[in-house]
Amino acid sequence: MAAPQPTHTPPPRTPWYARLATSAGRPAVLGATLIMSMPGEYHVARFAGWSDPWAYGMPFSLSAYAGIAAVVAATRPKGARGRFSATVGAAFAIVLALAAQVVAHLVNTGHMNHDQAWLIAVTSMVPPAVLAHLLHLAATPTPVVTPSASVDTPAAAPVVEQAERIEQAPILPPLPEQPPAAPQLPPVEEQLPAPIVYRDPRCAAVRPLYDTGTRPGTAAMRDALIAAGHGRVGDSTIRGQIRTEIEEHEPNLKSLPATLPLAAGQNP
Known part of the structure; x- marks a missing residue:
C-alpha cells in the first residue's frame, strides 16, 4: 500500500490593507526620507564652502550614490566581481548620509563649530570619491548567469554559472585488418556430355533419325545406312x-512414338 502523500497547506492570504501599505508605503517613505535628508546635506555643503546653486548637488550625490551602491550590492551574485566594492560603497554612502545629518544638526543647535578644518576637508572629498566609485562600478562587467536545468536543484538554491559542455564522440578502437578478397573467378562453362562411342560404327548413321522426336522404322534406318555407304543391311541386324x-x-x-505406321507385312 502506497504511503499517503503529504498535503501542502497554502500560506494565509495577506489582508488588502497590508498589501497596500507595503506597495504604496515604500515609495512614500523613500520620498519622505530624501526630503528630510536634503536640508542637512545642503547645510554641510554650505559649511564646506559651496555656494548656491552648487550646494544643492550634495543631497543628490549622497542619496543617488547610496541607492546605486545598494542595488549593485544586492543584485550581483555572491563571489562576483565588484560585489564587495559595491557593498563597501553602500555602507560608506550610508555613513556619509548619517554623518551629514548629525553634523548639520549639531552645528545648527550650537553644539559644534562648522569652521573646523577636518570637517571642511572631509566634506570636500565627497563628490570626487562618489564619482570615482560610480565609474568603477560601471566599468566592472556584470557576470551573465544561466539557471541550472537540473530538476534536483531546489528553488531556493543560488543560481550558479554553468559551463558549456562539449560532448566529444567516443574514440573507437581501429578495426582489425581484413584479409584481401578472393578474386572472383569467371563462371565455369557447362561441361558437355562425352560423345557416345558405339561398338558398331553404323549406329552413328542411324542415330540422327531420332532427333525428329520419333522412333524410326526399319525401312528408314535401312535407307540411312545405304546413304551412309554401308550397303544393304539385313532387317534383323538393323533391329x-x-x-x-x-x-x-x-x-x-x-519411349518415342513410331515415325510412320507399319506397312502390311513389315516388321518394326
Missing part, C-alpha cells in the same frame, strides 16, 4: 544390333 545398341546408350529413345 537386333544397331537399334539395340543405340537405345542401350540412351534408354529414353525407346
